[in-house]
Amino acid sequence: MEVVATARWVHTTARKARLVSHMVEGLPVAEALVVLRYSPRSAARDVAKVIKSAAANAEHNYNLDASTLRVVRVEVDGADVFKRWRPKPRGMVGSWFRRTSHLRALVTDEEPAMGKRRRSVVRMPRALVPAPVVGPASGPPPSRRRRAAPAPAPVSEPAPDETATDETEGEKD
Secondary structure, three states, rough: EEEEEEEEOOOOOHHHHHHHHHOOOOOOOHHHHHHOOOOOOOHHHHHHHHHHHHHHHHHHHOOOOOOOOEEEEEEEEEEEEEEEEEEEEOOEEEEEEEEEEEEEEEEOOOOHHHHOOOOOOOOOOOOOOOOOOOOOOOOOOOOOOOOOOOOOOOOOOOOOOOOOOHHHHHHHH
């Protein structure tokens, strides 16, 4: 089940928030919060708040287990731009735009499809994240293709000399 949390009128640009949100899509909530905690970007704090809120909504409103939640996606939409001005020399005015955005986080307790599964970015203690269930080995996912090794060149035998045949050798003697 997908659970949603929304933060509106966040004082960060949508472009900067999208850079942060792409880092955590597909990760478990606990790992996503660790990644955002140590991210140097200021928008990471706002994205972390929305993910925490979505996890709390899932836990309290729908009785889902917090350790099984995964971030499906974080949608970032641009909102209004507050247009301000600053005085410049010679009586002119400089524009100053205060951009805002709307953040929307979706978390789920369902396991992702095998092709969409992402590796874990951070090594988490076993108490927070349950051990993954190992299934049958079916090879690498189709999105990660390995380059085939070049085939060795075939070794060919030297061609027989056409001028030196048994018939011509007998005539020369």
